[in-house]
Amino acid sequence: MTPDAPAAGAVNVITGRGIPLRGDDIDTDRIMPARFLRATSFDGLERHLFEDDRATRPDHPFNDARFAGATLLVVNSNFGCGSSREHAPQGLARSGIRAIVGESFSEIFQGNAAMLGVPCFAAERQAIERLQTLIEQTPDLTIAARVDSGLITAGPLRLTATLPAALRDGFLSGQWNPTAMLLDRFDEVRAVASRLPYLNGF
Amino acid sequence: MAETLFQKVWNAHAVRTLPSGQTQLFVGLHLIHEVTTPQAFDMLRQHGWGVAFPDRTFGTVDHIVPTDTQRRPFVDLMAEEMTTALERNCREFGIHLAGPAEAGGAGGPGSPGSDDQGIVHVIGPELGLTQPGMTIACGDSHTSTHGALGALAFGIGTSQVRDVLASQCLSLDPLKVRRIDIDGRLAPGVYAKDVILTIIRRLGVQGGVGFAYEYGGSAVDHMSIEERMTLCNMSIEGGARAGYVNPDDTTFAFLRGRRFAPQGDAFGRAVAWWRSIASDADAPYDDRVRLDAASIEPxxxxxxxxxxxxxxxxxxxxxxxxxxxxxxxxxxxxxxxxxxxxxxxxxxxxxxxxxxxxxxxxxxxxxxxxxxxxxxxxxxxxxxxxxxxxxxxxxxxxxxxxxxxxxxxxxxxxxxxxxxxxxxxxxxxxxxxxxxxxxxxxxxxxxxxxxxxxxxxxxxxxxxxxxxxxxxxxxxxx
Missing domain, CATH: 3.30.499.10 (Aconitase, domain 3)
Structure with missing residues (x-):
């Protein structure tokens, strides 16, 4: 893994500056166009985040120096829909994004981000829009997002967001990467396999 | 108690409830391809993990493979590199690979050799790998396609590919089930593609988040397995991670004689089990939607x-x-x-x-x-x-x-x-x-x-x- 790969351990309070990205249904092809999947590692993906959107929109937030180095990405609804490519959250995590706050997420994206230790918090549209506006007006503002309570604070703004319970508990306990748990009681895995008709000649 | 196919198949594959509260779900068939797996194999090597069930893992090349000429080595160097990486990984871990054999086969000497190569969601069903009642995972969102045969099939990311390689399991939350009935007859010139586009338009691109879509009704009953695959394939475009059709005689007829389908007496026993995992007539659904097939246009x-x-x-x-x-x-x-x-x-x-x-x-x-x-x-x-x-x-x-x-x-x-x-x-x-x-x-x-x-x-x-x-x-x- 490269040094900028996501860290292990418990994830609770994420603090840093924000980057607002407005728009519904931003799919993973837009986050990471398919030509950047032409590689056998995830290294360097952060350079290609939203590459085509950025080329056509000079005012794209990921082109905006005021938001460089941001930690919290603030999006609207159905973020990360489409392709299951983990390259999308990998690129975001490698660019320094440690949490995403939005109205809603595609399930696969939210799961993939969780596997990298990046929580996707969901909150109401109005609250999200206020947060986006606040960041646009004061890009230097420090935002704090708490996994345990779902509380997100940004200057005068306080909003309550939610995470699926299992993901929340996984972040808090540091067990958001489940491989070790899945391997933990392998006898039980074998027991299920031995009961399945299609693995045992029906 | 009456249950849906989703509940029956989920329960049959549930290993345990993990400390996180998610379910550890056994994956009956893991399909892999060249684009979303090289990093997963690298992670396995890093941790010193093996592949838990190599005989339940099946690979092919589809995403980057050239389609003008498939002679090896490919002119596209990255296609060659990613294909070679998959070949090496499958060899190292004992996984069957349909596609880029080095010599012989359909395209002549020097071409990728296996007669079975193709898009992962096309070859699974055509080889009889995909069967009713299975759980299936693949690092591709269109894995929902395999639900056409009554399987529960999930698209996953690369870290989850690593998990399935290492443990043959996923950590997942169960989905709700939305029954979508399409009743009546499709007009000539109207196809399963028009049906699924109409469903997505009506329910929205995120209407299915949190749901598996169960498709039924007389129009679906009359569809071939290939048409049902088109329907289930685009479930994810409506936000539903999985989509399926209950297995029926059309399903069994499709599977009979396919290479990896049960053979001989086992086929009859399989059909009995396959029938048993279909949704019960009075199964409870979290939501129901109905469409009139005759109202759908191209x-x-x-x-x-x-x-x-x-x-x-x-x-x-x-x-x-x-x-x-x-x-x-x-x-x-x-x-x-x-x-x-x-x-x-x-x-x-x-x-x-x-x-x-x-x-x-x-x-x-x-x-x-x-x-x-x-x-x-x-x-x-x-x-x-x-x-x-x-x-x-x-x-x-x-x-x-x-x-x-x-x-x-x-x-x-x-x-x-x-x-x-x-x-x-x-x-x-x-x-x-x-x-x-x-x-x-x-x-x-x-x-x-x-x-x-x-x-x-x-x-x-x-x-x-x-x-x-x-x-x-x-x-x-x-």
Whole structure:
């Protein structure tokens, strides 16, 4: 893994500056166009985040120096829909994004981000829009997002967001990467396999 | 207690409740391909993990593989590198790989050799790997396709591919189940593609988040397995991670005799189990939706997500102030209130895991036979697998397409996602039988995709613009 790969351990309070990205249904092809999947590692993906959107929109937030180095990405609804490519959250995590706050997420994206230790918090549209506006007006503002309570604070703004319970508990306990748990009681895995008709000649 | 197929299959594969509260779910079949797995194998090596069930893992190459010539080494060096990496990984971990053997096979010496190579969601069912009652995972969102045979199939990311390789398990939350009944008969010229586009339009591109879609009703009962695959394939475009159809006699007839399907006496025993895992008649659903098949028209997308579609006879929406509509119309260069019929196209693409199977090519060939592709239109047919290709060639379909001016390609994902050299250029408009019309999806950041059925793509290729395929069906030479 490269040094900028996501860290292990418990994830609770994420603090840093924000980057607002407005728009519904931003799919993973837009986050990471398919030509950047032409590689056998995830290294360097952060350079290609939203590459085509950025080329056509000079005012794209990921082109905006005021938001460089941001930690919290603030999006609207159905973020990360489409392709299951983990390259999308990998690129975001490698660019320094440690949490995403939005109205809603595609399930696969939210799961993939969780596997990298990046929580996707969901909150109401109005609250999200206020947060986006606040960041646009004061890009230097420090935002704090708490996994345990779902509380997100940004200057005068306080909003309550939610995470699926299992993901929340996984972040808090540091067990958001489940491989070790899945391997933990392998006898039980074998027991299920031995009961399945299609693995045992029906 | 009455249960859905989802609940029965989920429970049969649940290993335990993890400390996180999620379910540890056993994966009966893991399908892998060259693009979303190299990092997963690297992670295995880093941790010193093996592959837990190599005989329940099956690989192929589809995403980046060239479809013009498949001779090795590929001219595209990255395609060669990613293919070689998959070959090495499968060899090292003892995984069966259908595709890039070094010598012999369908394409002659030096070509990728396996007769089985193709798009992962096409070859799973055609080899009989995909079976009712299985859990299936693959690092590709269109894994939902396999639900057409009554399997529970999930698209996953690369870290989850690592988990399945290492443990044959996933950590997941159960889904709710939405029953979608499509009753009545589809009109001629209306296909499963039109049905699923209509469903996504009605329920929205995120209407299915948190749900598995169970498709049923008399229209689905009458569908072939290939049509059901088109339906289930695009469940994810409606936000539903999984979609399925309960297994029935059509399913069993499809599976009989396939290489990895149960053979001899075991087949009869399998059918008994397969019947038992279908949803009970009085199973409870979290939601129900009903559609009238007869009301569905040939459907075309006009926007930048698969929910933005219209029937061929309908005007585009006029919704002043709706940012999503405005953004889509501006990107596509279409006017509110206009109609899709008559929209000029530059490229016609028939293929993909949505509509790259034999029946898709047959329906398209019915339209194409005896006609010519319009001047200036680049038209290509990319069979979903080598088997599809062989069967189509045995029926002379390749000649029908070639004579009309289509390119006849090797098997792969091709222009569905533009990972190989098959890409749109500039603002080209593509009539496409694929599944996504996202900005940039077909390889050009400004390229424009119109999703439709393969027959509609064929009709657009002939006319040079979008047309109602039903007008050509009437004139199909006997």
């Amino acid at each position: 459907t075309v997308t006009w926007g930048i997500n698969p929910g933005q579609s219209v029937g061929i006879g309908e005007p585009l929406p006029s919704a002043p102030g709706d940012e999503a509509v405005d953004e889509a119309l501006a990107f596509m260069g279409f006017a509110a209130g206009s109609r899709m019929e008559g929209t000029p196209i530059d490229v016609a693409f028939i293929g993909s895991c949505t509509n790259g199977r034999l029946s898709d090519l047959e329906e398209a060939a019915r339209i194409v036979r005896g006609r010519r592709v319009a001047p200036g239109v680049k038209a290509l047919v990319v069979p979903g697998s080598r088997r599809v290709s062989r069967e189509a060639e045995a029926r002379g379909l390749d000649e029908v397409f070639r004579r009309a001016g289509f390119e006849w390609r090797g098997a792969g994902c091709s222009m569905c996602l533009g990972m190989n050299t098959d890409r749109l250029e500039g603002r080209q408009v593509c009539a496409s039988s694929s599944n996504r019309n996202f900005k940039g999806r077909q390889g050009s950041p400004t390229g424009r995709t119109l999703l439709m059925s393969p027959a509609m793509v064929a009709a657009a290729a002939i006319a040079g613009h979008v047309v109602d395929v039903r007008t050509l069906l009437d004139e199909v030479p006997a």
